[in-house]
Amino acid sequence: MGVVGGGVAGSTVALRLAELGIPVTLIEEGATLVNGPPICHLHAGGNLYREISDKQCVTLLRQSIDTLRVFPHTANIRPTVIAVPLRDSGNPDTLLPRLKLLQNVYKKLIEQDAGNAVLGDPDEYFKVYQQQDLINLAAKNLPLMPVSLDDWMVPVAKNLNLNEFKYPIIMVQEYGLSIFRIAATASLAFAKLPACKVYTNAKVTHIEKSDSENQQAWNISFQRFNEQLNDHQTENITVDYLVNACGYRTGSLDDMAAVTRNRMVEFKAAYVTQWPTCEGVWPEVIFHGERGTPNGMAQLTPYPDGYFQLHGMTEDITLFKKGLVSSTKQSAQPKLEEHFISKLKTQWKPFEVTARTQRAINHIAQFVPTFDDAIVGGNPLFGAQQIPGNDPTLRAADVSFEDQRYARSEIVKASSAISAADAILDKLVEEGLITKDIFAGLLSREEQFQVTHALNTEDVVRVAEQLAKNRHFPKALAQPVNIAKNQK
Structure with missing residues (x-):
């Protein structure tokens, strides 16, 4: 599995897979993960947006509950x-x-x-x-x-x-939602999850679909800066399924893959x-x-x-x-x-x-x-x-698929990231790339994200404050507001 884009969408997909032991490679152009739009609000019902449908509001409520269970x-x-x-x-x-x-x-x-x-x-x-x-x-x-x-x-x-x-x-x-503590959670969890290999400062320059011995695959080329050589070096990997989680640049990867999307x-x-x-x-x-x-x-x-x-x-x-x-x-x-x-x-x-x-x-x-x-x-x-799509009022969105082992995690709100990851996992089962046995005994959200859920709050806040500092923001934006007393 390969995921291009280490924002909240891509990081969540990679976490979902790695927590189940599914090998996944995450490629992010920036220096750190989850460095995107100004996330600050968990849309547990979408009441900020009176113009959206009741259906979207119910979806946002369900997705927000999942988000809090996975990222407490x-x-x-x-x-x-x-x-x-x-x-x-x-x-x-x-x-x-x-x-x-x-x-x-x-x-x-x-x-x-x-x-x-x-x-x-x-x-x-x-x-x-x-x-x-x-x-x-x-x-x-x-x-x-x-x-x-x-x-x-x-x-x-x-x-x-x-x-x-x-x-x-x-x-x-x-409730509120901290982009810095989401970024810290992802970084700390990946450090404990050997199934996920993370490349940062890695810019994808080319993707190409290939068929080898009747097995569909994607070849991904990306450039990383080599400090010893003081130059950018090109690396290549091959994955059996590609997830495009490039955020506002999702269309750029679509263009490389020669697929269309409004x-x-x-x-x-x-x-x-x-x-x-x-x-x-x-x-x-x-x-x-x-x-x-x-x-x-x-x-x-x-x-x-x-x-x-x-x-x-x-x-x-x-x-x-x-x-x-x-x-x-x-x-x-x-x-x-x-x-x-x-x-x-x-x-x-x-x-x-x-x-x-x-x-x-x-x-x-x-x-x-x-x-x-x-x-x-x-x-x-x-x-x-x-x-x-073409509706600027859309708020509840998650994922779309092509017929060539290619998915897009297209979330509009951070609370939709878990839903997108679930849909991609279901698609992998449908296409026979993984079996349902991988879920054996993992019934609750907490059991499915054991490493992520077990992180220590103090560690998450410490890393989040450092990320805020590195990104030139006040550390107060990374600090918790009335955090739940039962957290570790």
């Missing part, structure tokens, strides 16, 4: 608040049927398997607050460590301009800020808005030490003019303009970091006036997100 060290355990401003055309009451549906699905999943109870008590999956409820909470002291949903809501009630919103305001158990790529960024006067332990807060307009959704994501990651779904903040591009009949790889490629490969210009971060601060301060004294806290988190 990566969640920031705090709820998310959903608020609809008066200026927005939406009605918060329309969110309630979906939330009740998700709550019922969550309850049924727990009835089927008690191990699925990773999002807290299903009876507290969500809670609604009227304006008077928030006025009452605003009069309370700030809890040192939130326990109940009401505790989490106190700093929000104290700082929001409560007259600017439609009611109810909703709190839901959608897809889009969107460049996005989130901004790191520090709020020196922040008081209390905050949940995440989402202010709904119409995507792409000046009143686009605003997202306030908390980390330790007063750091917050900000999204503003406007073209002046998170989105970019001409930042969404599509594939063509000539190429499966959508072509971003050169200034986006420059951002992806090199550093941003300082003035642009300052300007866009300040716009993000101003966007949040419309709703949280006290946030106006926040400052730039670091470099932006950015990347290009692939979206299979």
Whole structure:
């Protein structure tokens, strides 16, 4: 097995196989694994996206539960608040049927398997607050460590301009997700899994399908820098199945493989800020808005030490003019303009970091006036997100297959990575490359990912903090928020 691309999609596929003892080679162009778009949120129900279908929301819920069971060290355990401003055309009451549906699905999943109870008590999956409820909470002291949903809501009630919103305001158990602790988990697990060979700083230059003695295979050529020779050396491997997990560059490998695929790529960024006067332990807060307009959704994501990651779904903040591009009949790889490629490969210009971060601060301060004294806290988190097909609202996606032992892990959200890995594993069984015997006795998610699940939280955090430092981000972004007490 060969996996090209060591982001969250490719690393998860490789982990899934290696944990079962299936030999796999993982090839990543970058220096470290899982260094992609600004992952910060576990979409346990997809409530950030009111425009997506209930079916997608249920899929995201199931996938998120799987993610927490496989990667228990990566969640920031705090709820998310959903608020609809008066200026927005939406009605918060329309969110309630979906939330009740998700709550019922969550309850049924727990009835089927008690191990699925990773999002807290299903009876507290969500809670609604009227304006008077928030006025009452605003009069309370700030809890040192939130326990109940009401505790989490106190700093929000104290700082929001409560007259600017439609009611109810909703709190839901959608947690945070740390890209740095996902990267650390993958690196630590691979070091303990002899079935996986990892090549980093390895750029694939050519792939070619071959038939040898009636056995289909893929020849992969890649270049690695040889420090002793001070030159790039070409290496070659042959694999019996190829997984394309190249993220926004998935189309480039498709072109090498001479297969077609419709897809889009969107460049996005989130901004790191520090709020020196922040008081209390905050949940995440989402202010709904119409995507792409000046009143686009605003997202306030908390980390330790007063750091917050900000999204503003406007073209002046998170989105970019001409930042969404599509594939063509000539190429499966959508072509971003050169200034986006420059951002992806090199550093941003300082003035642009300052300007866009300040716009993000101003966007949040419309709703949280006290946030106006926040400052730039670091470099932006950015990347290009692939979206299979032609629907820019697609959020729940995982994998697609060709007829020549070639699969694409095409996740849009990190929580879909386990689902993609499962589908690829099923395909290997279907094609006779592995047998079902390999699953013998491995019934639960925890049993199927024994090495990954057994990692020590302190080790994961230590490596994650070093990765954050190496990538020039505050170590607070790698640190856990209210991590589960029962973890090792």
